[in-house]
Amino acid sequence: MIFAHGPFGFLSSFLTKPLWSKVSKKHRKNSMYWSMAFGILGGLFPDIDLFYYYLFNASASHRGFITHTPFLYLSIAFVLIVVFWLIKKPIGYISVLAYTSGALSHLLADSIGAQIQWLYPFSHHFYGISSFSHEFITSNALYLNFLFEGIVFFFFFYVLIRLFSKRRVVQYVLIGVLLLTWMSATTIITYGNQYIYHGKIVIPYNDNDADRIPNYQDRDMDGDGINNIDDLDSDQNGKSNVEEMIEHAEEFTNVWYDKTEGGFLQIPARLGLVTNDDIVRRLYATIGIFVTTEMQADYQQNFDGYILSPAETNFDRNNMNIYTWLSHIGRLETEESFTAGRNQIGDILFFENGHIGIVSGFTNMGEDQILDVHVKRGIAEVSMNQIIQWEGKPIARGKMLNSDPLFQTILE
Numbered sequence: 332m333i334f335a336h337g338p339f340g341f342l343s344s345f346l347t348k349p350l351w352s353k354v355s356k357k358h359r360k361n362s363m364y365w366s367m368a369f370g371i372l373g374g375l376f377p378d379i380d381l382f383y384y385y386l387f388n389a390s391a392s393h394r395g396f397i398t399h400t401p402f403l404y405l406s407i408a409f410v411l412i413v414v415f416w417l418i419k420k421p422i423g424y425i426s427v428l429a430y431t432s433g434a435l436s437h438l439l440a441d442s443i444g445a446q447i448q449w450l451y452p453f454s455h456h457f458y459g460i461s462s463f464s465h466e467f468i469t470s471n472a473l474y475l476n477f478l479f480e481g482i483v484f485f486f487f488f489y490v491l492i493r494l495f496s497k498r499r500v501v502q503y504v505l506i507g508v509l510l511l512t513w514m515s516a517t518t519i520i521t522y523g524n525q526y527i528y529h530g531k532i533v534i535p536y537n538d539n540d541a542d543r544i545p546n547y548q549d550r551d552m553d554g555d556g557i558n559n560i561d562d563l564d565s566d567q568n569g570k571s572n573v574e575e576m577i578e579h580a581e582e583f584t585n586v587w588y589d590k591t592e593g594g595f596l597q598i599p600a601r602l603g604l605v606t607n608d609d610i611v612r613r614l615y616a617t618i619g620i621f622v623t624t625e626m627q628a629d630y631q632q633n634f635d636g637y638i639l640s641p642a643e644t645n646f647d648r649n650n651m652n653i654y655t656w657l658s659h660i661g662r663l664e665t666e667e668s669f670t671a672g673r674n675q676i677g678d679i680l681f682f683e684n685g686h687i688g689i690v691s692g693f694t695n696m697g698e699d700q701i702l703d704v705h706v707k708r709g710i711a712e713v714s715m716n717q718i719i720q721w722e723g724k725p726i727a728r729g730k731m732l733n734s735d736p737l738f739q740t741i742l743e
Contacts, residue, residue: 605704
């Protein structure tokens with residue numbers, strides 16, 4: 332969930348309603364308001380870790396922090412409830428329960444679009460509805476998330492109308508407007524779902540090889556002793572990386588371009604939009620190669636040439652950083668090696684003006700096909716001749732995929 336954590340926390344605060352009777356009539360209304368306020372606060376609080384993530388260290392997912400675990404809130408709630416119970420302050424433990432229910436509602440909502448560590452500290456495994464690995468769920472997680480947010484907002488405003496609008500006629504009018512707004516928003520979300528990135532991707536928070544390392548941090552995701560970047564089938568799903576590269580590249584061609592180029596806190600990217608800066612990490616994640624983790628590992632060994640550090644949010648979206656990383660690991664071809672070599676599926680092409688393209692296949696005539704992501708042109712698979720007309724000739728090539736199965740796939 333992105334927008335409705337506060338309203339969901341507000342609704343969850345009504346779980347404390349049976350306890351309001353324990354407060355004197357004089358303070359009962361205040362108890363209700365305090366519960367709702369603490370529910371909203373609890374619903375928002377877990378994302379406080381985003382301040383640390385964006386301002387100090389973005390090297391790890393904020394959903395892996397303790398602030399996104401039920402253990403933190405339940406343990407603190409237990410202590411405070413006991414204290415307020417002993418000193419006979421019902422409004423105190425009711426407020427704590429409202430806050431805790433709000434915080435847990437946040438974690439529940441995050442389990443729709445992503446996964447969290449529900450069993451921490453006993454287990455570091457991430458859980459969410461995507462854990463079921465049902466194709467419809469994993470491919471439409473964002474859509475389901477937005478639909479759920481729409482339902483939360485509907486009931487949030489419905490409750491506010493019933494609480495603060497005393498005249499029946501006014502209530503009916505406002506509820507009618509609310510219903511029309513909700514139906515319109517649902518229609519827009521359903522339409523927009525066709526143009527956001529879905530991706531039948533490897534679930535980053537899953538643990539394919541059960542080694543207690545989530546996929547997005549695991550350099551050998553399938554546990555076969557071969558690093559993902561060197562593996563012919565990184566996620567061990569029976570399809571080679573090359574086959575999946577061709578398949579998944581096509582899924583980007585119908586996606587809206589993020590014209591804000593990252594926007595505020597990269598919210599457009601979280602909404603499923605794509606830019607030229609993040610196409611490398613997003614496309615390779617679909618086949619089980621997490622560029623961020625690979626770059627972080629290289630940075631720890633040799634930070635020379637990197638423009639941004641892993642602590643910065645654009646570390647893995649900076650094309651110069653990607654260029655440096657490929658150079659460090661011996662997968663970058665320039666000058667003579669670039670001229671003498673040939674393009675293969677999965678190669679990253681660097682253009683002099685900073686543009687990046689990825690070789691996604693070949694036409695029937697043997698011409699290179701490039702996944703082109705551009706703010707003015709949108710996202711499409713184009714021929715090499717076309718992209719050269721727009722961007723000039725490429726000056727370097729990153730060799731990402733193992734070349735052994737490339738020709739075998741083409742021949743087959």
